[in-house]
Amino acid sequence: MECNLKSEAGFDLLELAGEVDLHFSPKLRETVLASLKNGKPLLIDMGKVSYIDSSGIASLVEGFQAAKTAKLQYGLLDISKTAMQVLTLTRLDKIFELYTSLDQFKLKL
Amino acid sequence: MIKSIENLGAWVLDVLDQTGRTSLMLLEAIWEILQPPYRFYPIVRQMYFIGARSLTLIIFSGITIGMVLGLQFYNILQRFGSVDLLGSGVALGVIRELGPVMTALMVVGRAGSSITAELGIMRITEQVDALECMAVSPDKFLIAPKVVAGILSVPLLTMVFDFVALYGGYFVGVIMFGVAPGSYMNGMIDAIEMPDVRLGLVKSLIFGGLVTLIACSRGFYIHLTRAGSQGAEGVSSATTDAVVLSSIGVLFADFLIGALMK
Amino acid sequence: MTPDNPNAITIRDLVVDYGPRRILHSVNLDIPLGQIMVIMGQSGAGKSTLLRCILGLKKPSSGSIHMLGTDIATATRKEIYDVRKHIGVAFQGGALFSSMTVAENIQLPLREHTNLDDKTIEIMTRIKLDMVDMLPAEHLMPAELSGGMTKRAALARAIIMDPKLLFFDEPSSGLDPSTAAELDQLIITLKNSMGMTIVVVTHELDSIFKIADHIAVVHQGNILETGTPQQITASTNPEIQGLLNRKPRENIVDADAHLRRLTGGF
Numbered sequence: 001m002e003c004n005l006k007s008e009a010g011f012d013l014l015e016l017a018g019e020v021d022l023h024f025s026p027k028l029r030e031t032v033l034a035s036l037k038n039g040k041p042l043l044i045d046m047g048k049v050s051y052i053d054s055s056g057i058a059s060l061v062e063g064f065q066a067a068k069t070a071k072l073q074y075g076l077l078d079i080s081k082t083a084m085q086v087l088t089l090t091r092l093d094k095i096f097e098l099y100t101s102l103d104q105f106k107l108k109l
Numbered sequence: 110m111i112k113s114i115e116n117l118g119a120w121v122l123d124v125l126d127q128t129g130r131t132s133l134m135l136l137e138a139i140w141e142i143l144q145p146p147y148r149f150y151p152i153v154r155q156m157y158f159i160g161a162r163s164l165t166l167i168i169f170s171g172i173t174i175g176m177v178l179g180l181q182f183y184n185i186l187q188r189f190g191s192v193d194l195l196g197s198g199v200a201l202g203v204i205r206e207l208g209p210v211m212t213a214l215m216v217v218g219r220a221g222s223s224i225t226a227e228l229g230i231m232r233i234t235e236q237v238d239a240l241e242c243m244a245v246s247p248d249k250f251l252i253a254p255k256v257v258a259g260i261l262s263v264p265l266l267t268m269v270f271d272f273v274a275l276y277g278g279y280f281v282g283v284i285m286f287g288v289a290p291g292s293y294m295n296g297m298i299d300a301i302e303m304p305d306v307r308l309g310l311v312k313s314l315i316f317g318g319l320v321t322l323i324a325c326s327r328g329f330y331i332h333l334t335r336a337g338s339q340g341a342e343g344v345s346s347a348t349t350d351a352v353v354l355s356s357i358g359v360l361f362a363d364f365l366i367g368a369l370m371k
Numbered sequence: 372m373t374p375d376n377p378n379a380i381t382i383r384d385l386v387v388d389y390g391p392r393r394i395l396h397s398v399n400l401d402i403p404l405g406q407i408m409v410i411m412g413q414s415g416a417g418k419s420t421l422l423r424c425i426l427g428l429k430k431p432s433s434g435s436i437h438m439l440g441t442d443i444a445t446a447t448r449k450e451i452y453d454v455r456k457h458i459g460v461a462f463q464g465g466a467l468f469s470s471m472t473v474a475e476n477i478q479l480p481l482r483e484h485t486n487l488d489d490k491t492i493e494i495m496t497r498i499k500l501d502m503v504d505m506l507p508a509e510h511l512m513p514a515e516l517s518g519g520m521t522k523r524a525a526l527a528r529a530i531i532m533d534p535k536l537l538f539f540d541e542p543s544s545g546l547d548p549s550t551a552a553e554l555d556q557l558i559i560t561l562k563n564s565m566g567m568t569i570v571v572v573t574h575e576l577d578s579i580f581k582i583a584d585h586i587a588v589v590h591q592g593n594i595l596e597t598g599t600p601q602q603i604t605a606s607t608n609p610e611i612q613g614l615l616n617r618k619p620r621e622n623i624v625d626a627d628a629h630l631r632r633l634t635g636g637f
Contacts, residue, residue: 022485022532029491053533055487058494082566089564090498230469239466242426243480244455250483 003031010109011041011073013102017048020056028056032063036070043105047078057090064096073108075099123334130333131326134248135318138256141249151250155258159220159321163266166215171270174211175277178202182278183286192288196296199278204301204309208271210363213316216263217355221324224255225351228328229344237329252325259321260314267313304370312366319362320355327351379404379536379568380425385434385444387420387592394420396592397434402585407562407569409579412589413614421589422540422572426460427451439535456484458536459529463544465521467513467528474500474509477528484532499527503557519550526554530561537561539571543578551575555582576615580604588614 001024004015012035020028035042044060046052060076067074075097079087087093099105182198228251231237240247275297282288331347332338339346380402387395395417402408412418423429425436427443436443441454467476474496481492500506503523508516516524522542529537539558543551555578561567573579579586579600586603588595590610596603603611 022487025491026487029488054495054498054531055485055491058491058498061494061498062490085564089560090502092498227470234464234469235462235466236468238426238428239460239462239468241428242455242458242460243483244452245479245483246452 001027003027005031005035007040008043008102009106011043011105012038014042014044015048016044016046019050020052020059022053022055025053025055025059029059029062032059033066036063036066036072036074039070039072041073041105041109042067043073043075043077043099043102045077046080046083049080049083052083052086054086054090057086057092060096061092073097073105075105075108077102077105126333127326127330130330131322134252134326134329135256135322137248138253141246141253142257144249148254151254152257152261155254156262159216159255159258159262160266162223163216163219164269166219167212167266167270168273170211170215171273172277172280174207174270175199175203175274175279176281177277178207178274179278179281179285183282183288192282192286193292194296195278195282195288196293196298197300198296199282200275200297201300201305203271203274203278205305206363206367208267208274209309209312209316210359212267212270212313213263213320213359214356216259216266216317217320217324217352217359220259221320221355222348222352224321224324225328225348226344228325229331229347230328232329232331233340233344247329252329255325256318256321260317263317263320264310264313267309271309308367308370311370312363315362315366316359319358323355323358324351327354377404378402379438380570381435381437382421382425383435383437385421385424385436386432387417387424387429388432394592395424395431398592398594400587400594400597402568402570404568405562405566406584407558407571407582408585408587409583410570410572410587410589411574411579411614413574416589417592418572418589419540422538422570425570426458426538427455456480456532457534458538459532459534460538461522461525461529461540461542463541465513465516465525467516467521467524469513472510472512473505473516473524473527476513476524477531479528480532495531496527499531500524502530503527518545519547519554522546522550522554526557530565530567533565535568537567537569539569539573541573541575542571543573543575548577551578552581558582590614 001020002015002017006013006015014031014035016028018024032042032044042063064074077099079098084093087096097108178199179195182195182202183192186192186194186198231251237247237251240250279290279293283290283293327347327350331343334347335343378401380400382398382400385395385398386393398421410418410421420429424431425438425443427446431444434444439454439457441450443451443454446454467473468479471479477496477499478492481487481495487495497506497509500509503526505520505523505527508520508524513521513524542554542558546554558569558571559582562569571578571582583600585597586600587597588603588611595608595611596606598606604615606612
């Protein structure tokens with residue numbers, strides 16, 4: 001898994017790539033929580049994620065909760081079809097805010 | 110006639126089988142305990158179960174045994190006019206023999222039988238299989254903590270027993286029969302020497318391991334004995350077997366250790 | 372399992388003897404990737420033994436079982452443990468650990484095999500509990516669960532590590548028809564959404580035809596036939612037809628003899 005945190009205008013963009021599984025999800029969790037501590041909204045680009053397991057999803061969920069507590073916008077960008085199936089199965093598809101473009105997210109800010 | 114010889118042969122083989130399995134279990138438990146990650150919490154938890162389950166019993170039986178010893182020794186010593194040896198007699202009897210043996214037997218009855226039942230039930234309800242299929246070693250997760258806890262708890266419980274038994278003897282000798290408290294206490298302190306304490310300690314360590322091993326083995330390997338196919342009733346008979354076997358084991362080991370550690 | 376191997380498990384010439392008795396006679400079976408394979412047969416046919424061999428709980432007398440790149444039949448204990456980290460098993464009675472809560476049961480594999488944070492483990496546990504509709508039962512002890520709840524908790528535990536292979540031993544046993552149907556639906560959803568290869572050992576006919584992509588019929592230690600549900604239904608093998616049709620018992624022919632049987636009379 002690769003994890004790139006970029007600073008955009010008014011928010012942070014976290015670019016994920018590769019497989020997010022048991023080994024790598026702690027890094028994802030760390031990065032998400034640290035980024036939210038800086039008080040900026042967070043958009044996570046999932047476009048290049050080939051596989052995400054429940055530990056990865058749990059990290060995203062925890063991030064969402066932290067964002068809500070800090071009253072920051074938090075969204076997932078470009079979720080793949082397979083990841084979407086997992087979200088639907090775990091009933092999280094209605095919980096997360098899903099975006100298909102950066103502009104969509106910027107509008108929400 | 111042939112049939113009884115066959116049965117005897119089968120029984121001997123079965124006993125050898127069980128002994129072999131139990132010894133292997135001990136080796137595997139030691140091996141697993143030495144593997145990282147090192148987890149102390151399960152051991153402490155098991156020590157609590159074994160200790161807490163047996164403590165009240167140990168205290169009551171300790172006081173009673175001490176009082177009985179005090180009574181009997183007083184009776185005997187009085188005939189020879191040597192009641193000032195009462196402290197020494199009670200102390201030596203408790204620390205060398207009765208402390209370790211009685212404690213072990215109490216633990217067999219309370220903690221040992223419940224360990225056998227617990228592991229037996231886990232085996233027949235496929236909980237052990239479930240652990241295996243999760244790639245968790247039952248030796249490391251279930252057995253090793255219990256064996257280590259047993260080896261550590263029984264000496265501690267023995268010390269409690271010794272302490273209250275010595276008081277029991279004091280109560281009978283000094284308070285009931287009026288033996289001089291000074292002579293009782295000095296008799297106690299003078300008689301006890303390092304070899305006596307060492308003997309008591311070695312016995313309680315070995316008893317602790319022996320009792321827990323037999324209890325674990327009878328429950329964990331219940332499926333390899335006739336009892337394993339009988340469901341709940343099988344667990345009951347495996348528990349009884351474990352209690353009988355451990356008790357005999359303790360008494361036999363007591364003699365052996367005593368003879369070897371002259 | 373190599374990239375071009377379409378099978379999750381390959382069993383060849385598997386023989387199991389219990390002393391002089393042969394339980395499995397040279398069994399050959401392929402379990403396809405990403406599909407639901409139902410192993411069916413009467414009690415005592417050998418399907419439980421087959422499952423135990425696949426899981427590494429029983430060492431066969433001869434033969435091979437290739438699963439996730441390892442031959443389970445000849446592997447060392449460590450190798451088998453490595454494979455087991457990628458499988459999940461839901462046992463017939465649930466086999467939940469009686470001294471732990473439902474949540475602690477489900478989390479056990481995570482606590483033993485990963486260094487994940489407590490919070491992550493908690494969320495993962497709850498996600499799986501929600502999937503099997505057992506979230507309110509999180510802190511209950513196994514003894515407090517009904518039959519259906521036990522099965523669902525066991526399933527949640529089996530899938531906590533997102534295994535590639537999932538095994539069920541008699542999933543519907545002891546369940547009422549509607550709970551059994553719900554469980555069947557969950558099994559199908561797991562295959563579709565998570566791409567799991569699922570092996571179900573059962574004798575419940577209703578479930579079998581609802582969930583199976585492939586069926587293997589076991590009879591007296593042999594695989595009689597394998598195929599799709601349609602193929603099996605159309606089988607000309609009399610044993611299989613017998614299993615499928617559950618013929619009613621024949622009427623009493625000799626009333627006298629029957630009376631004698633019942634009364635033990637002369």
